[in-house]
Amino acid sequence: LPAAETPTIPLTAFRLPDDYARLIDAPLQASLDPGIRIAGLSSGEFRGFPAWLVQTPHATAAISVFGGQLLSYVPKGGQDVLWLSPLTERQPNPIRGGTPVCWPYFAKMGQAGDMPSHGLVRTTAWRVREARRERDGTVVLQLSPPALDGLPLRLTMTLRIGRTLSQTLVTENVGDEPAAFTEALHNYFRVGDVRKVAVSGLDGLTYLDKKDAGRAHRQHGDWRLLPPGYSDRIYTRATGPYVLHDPGLRRSIRITTRGSRSAVVWNAGEQAARGIDDIGAGWNHYLAVETANVAPDAVLLQPGERHELQQVIEVDALK
Numbered sequence: 001l002p003a004a005e006t007p008t009i010p011l012t013a014f015r016l017p018d019d020y021a022r023l024i025d026a027p028l029q030a031s032l033d034p035g036i037r038i039a040g041l042s043s044g045e046f047r048g049f050p051a052w053l054v055q056t057p058h059a060t061a062a063i064s065v066f067g068g069q070l071l072s073y074v075p076k077g078g079q080d081v082l083w084l085s086p087l088t089e090r091q092p093n094p095i096r097g098g099t100p101v102c103w104p105y106f107a108k109m110g111q112a113g114d115m116p117s118h119g120l121v122r123t124t125a126w127r128v129r130e131a132r133r134e135r136d137g138t139v140v141l142q143l144s145p146p147a148l149d150g151l152p153l154r155l156t157m158t159l160r161i162g163r164t165l166s167q168t169l170v171t172e173n174v175g176d177e178p179a180a181f182t183e184a185l186h187n188y189f190r191v192g193d194v195r196k197v198a199v200s201g202l203d204g205l206t207y208l209d210k211k212d213a214g215r216a217h218r219q220h221g222d223w224r225l226l227p228p229g230y231s232d233r234i235y236t237r238a239t240g241p242y243v244l245h246d247p248g249l250r251r252s253i254r255i256t257t258r259g260s261r262s263a264v265v266w267n268a269g270e271q272a273a274r275g276i277d278d279i280g281a282g283w284n285h286y287l288a289v290e291t292a293n294v295a296p297d298a299v300l301l302q303p304g305e306r307h308e309l310q311q312v313i314e315v316d317a318l319k
């Protein structure tokens with residue numbers, strides 16, 4: 001394993017569920033049980049993906065059935081916070097953009113080489129289990145992926161869509177053995193031009209550089225896309241908040257976290273993106289800043305224990 005992927009606790013090696021091939025090809029329908037129909041929530045499509053659509057006085061959002069993936073969050077009067085690649089592939093391949101949920105492992109950390117990248121749930125059909133509307137119109141949804149055969153962990157996700165966007169992953173160990181897992185909310189933020197973007201909140205932290213065989217380096221000042229023009233870093237012992245300053249779209253995006261000890265900052269860069277079919281020329285319009293627990297910050301859960309990872313996203317106009 002490259003050093004970036006060496007955990008300090010042994011990670012649980014998960015098994016591909018026997019019916020996984022069927023799960024990733026399951027029909028996608030943004031259905032809603034009668035009990036959870038509320039004002040501001042509807043079923044439909046977003047850019048061709050079956051999705052739940054949320055409309056509140058403060059913002060709109062779209063969540064894909066495939067992957068339970070937030071695809072769009074638009075604060076009132078603003079632009080989309082998230083990038084969705086115009087070249088994205090479709091089921092059964094993962095969606096390139098929005099906020100993929102990487103769970104119960106990030107990349108292939110601790111897993112056999114033939115396991116899918118970034119976990120088991122970004123290519124399965126999710127369900128909305130609960131929905132409620134707060135007095136000011138904010139919509140709160142609870143979603144989950146299908147139960148996966150043989151997996152000792154259960155996941156539920158809460159999305160609160162209002163003036164800010166909050167997203168929480170709750171992982172529960174329902175097995176009889178301890179389990180160590182990794183996870184990420186893999187945000188693809190839409191930016192004017194990634195070459196002009198700065199990210200604060202990382203100064204002084206150690207990062208494991210996947211582009212340098214996972215070696216540890218120290219961050220000095222803000223993150224920027226410096227030569228050679230790509231970034232694939234895991235910041236460890238990181239708690240945020242992080243602020244993405246984007247002069248191109250004249251806004252800043254603040255990410256506040258809870259229960260998160262790592263941040264991943266990834267942009268493929270121009271040259272590599274040419275070879276990635278679903279990114280291509282769009283490479284400079286996104287920056288992935290991910291709220292995570294990965295590498296040495298893996299989470300160990302005893303039977304019956306649960307863990308919460310949360311991010312809150314707030315957008316401000318640049319003055």
Ligand SMILES: O=P(O)(O)OC[C@H]1O[C@@H](O)[C@H](O)[C@@H](O)[C@@H]1O
Nearest residue numbers: 094117118186210232233264266
């Ligand atoms: O192509 P995928 O599986 O969606 O992964 C995209 C990227 O995701 C990032 O989080 C990883 O740090 C990168 O190494 C990886 O290339």
